[in-house]
Amino acid sequence: MRLVVALASGVMFALGLIVSEMVNPAKVLAFLDFSGRWDPTLVLVFLGGLAVAVPGMQWVLRQGRPVLAEKFSLPESSEIDWQLVAGAALFGAGWGLAGFCPGPAVTALGSGVPMVFVFVLAMIAGMAAYKILNRWRQGPIDG
Amino acid sequence: MTIEGFTPLTGFLGGMLIGAAVVLLFWLNGRIAGISGIVAGTIGTQDHDTRWRWLFLTGLVATALLWPLIAGNAVPVVLEAGMVEIVAAGLLVGFGSRLGCGCTSGHGIAGLARFSVRSAVAVATFFAVAVLVATSTGYLASTGAAG
Numbered sequence: 213m214r215l216v217v218a219l220a221s222g223v224m225f226a227l228g229l230i231v232s233e234m235v236n237p238a239k240v241l242a243f244l245d246f247s248g249r250w251d252p253t254l255v256l257v258f259l260g261g262l263a264v265a266v267p268g269m270q271w272v273l274r275q276g277r278p279v280l281a282e283k284f285s286l287p288e289s290s291e292i293d294w295q296l297v298a299g300a301a302l303f304g305a306g307w308g309l310a311g312f313c314p315g316p317a318v319t320a321l322g323s324g325v326p327m328v329f330v331f332v333l334a335m336i337a338g339m340a341a342y343k344i345l346n347r348w349r350q351g352p353i354d355g
Numbered sequence: 356m357t358i359e360g361f362t363p364l365t366g367f368l369g370g371m372l373i374g375a376a377v378v379l380l381f382w383l384n385g386r387i388a389g390i391s392g393i394v395a396g397t398i399g400t401q402d403h404d405t406r407w408r409w410l411f412l413t414g415l416v417a418t419a420l421l422w423p424l425i426a427g428n429a430v431p432v433v434l435e436a437g438m439v440e441i442v443a444a445g446l447l448v449g450f451g452s453r454l455g456c457g458c459t460s461g462h463g464i465a466g467l468a469r470f471s472v473r474s475a476v477a478v479a480t481f482f483a484v485a486v487l488v489a490t491s492t493g494y495l496a497s498t499g500a501a502g
Contacts, residue, residue: 217383218407222414224376225388225460230422230430232369233362238433242360244489248497249359253366258463260370261377265468268378273469278385285386286469287456292476299455300462304481306447308488310436313448313459314390318412322419323430330438331445338449339395346453 214280226319232257235319237311244308306338377464380411389461390415391452455481 229235234257242251277283307313312320312331320328377388384407393408419430434441452458455477457466462481466474 214384215407215410217380218386218410219414221376221380221384221388222411223418224372224379224414225390225411226415226418228369228372228374228376230369230419231372232366233431234369235419236431236433238435239360239431241489241493244485245493246356246486246490247494248356250356251360252358253360253362256363256366257370257373260367260372261374261464262370262467263367264371264374265377265464268374269381269465269468270470272378272382275382278381279383281385283385284381287387287471287473289456290471290473292473295454296456296473296477297480299451299453300477300480301484302447302451303455303458304451304484305488306444306449306451307459307481308485309447309492310434310441310444311489312434312444314394314452315415315458315460317445317448318390318394319415319419320430320432322416322422323432325432325434327434327436327438327441328432331434331441334442334445335449336394336398338446338451339391339453340398340449341446342450342453343395343398 217280225315226322228261229316229319232260235316235323237316237320239311240307240313240316241311244311373460374464374468377460377468381465387461387465389457389465391448391458392456392461395453451481 233239234254239251240254242249243254310331314335317328317332317335321332380386380388386407393411396408397405422430436444457474457477462474462477467478
């Protein structure tokens with residue numbers, strides 16, 4: 213049942229990206245690029261998302277546990293460390309370069325545009341690089 | 356700065372769908388729909404719990420694939436950047452999202468909705484940098500300074 217939910221959530225997420233046109237990097241860059249012609253649509257997308265997610269997530273958290281699993285899978289850290297800021301900065305730089313972030317990029321694979329595959333492969337490479345670097349930093353003791 | 360191409364209604368509606376998808380996954384499965392985390396969780400891991408991630412990602416791709424059949428028009432994807440920029444962007448987004456533990460969906464929607472201060476800091480940071488990078492490259496391109 214959880215697998216059906218995951219699929220349904222993915223479908224709904226993609227529909228949102230397509231309807232809002234956030235799946236189109238040009239539309240995203242039209243917001244992020246403040247020079248020249250400006251398209252504030254992305255702000256409305258976030259507002260729409262938060263309009264549902266804020267009351268929704270707060271209500272779910274009050275339930276204490278998810279319906280189909282024993283507990284919530286939540287991030288453990290609550291610290292604001294250098295990794296958070298540096299990671300967000302690097303992420304932001306990449307996002308500002310091509311106008312793509314993970315959700316729209318993966319969804320756009322379904323559009324068949326070849327350069328999307330290049331982006332996604334590079335994104336996976338970047339993720340793998342982090343994983344390898346992180347494991348190397350931790351050393352064989354924790355390995 | 357002139358306003359052009361503003362589509363507030365479909366933007367807001369689409370955003371609501373995204374928000375609903377995030378709430379649905381959390382309410383029923385207890386999982387955060389942070390796409391960078393979902394993708395990363397499928398890469399080279401022995402964790403047996405990757406099936407739900409693959410199903411979610413399949414939902415993303417399949418919807419775009421089938422969209423022309425449902426809506427009668429193609430999914431608009433205009434990627435004008437050159438190969439080098441796209442590879443660099445992909446590497447930065449991939450590495451950065453892992454180092455920073457999240458992206459626009461994980462921090463931007465789910466994190467902010469949980470009132471996470473960590474996510475608020477991440478969102479402020481990546482938005483500021485994204486605008487800086489996009490605006491400078493956009494400005495350089497318009498003056499003909501960049502290739």
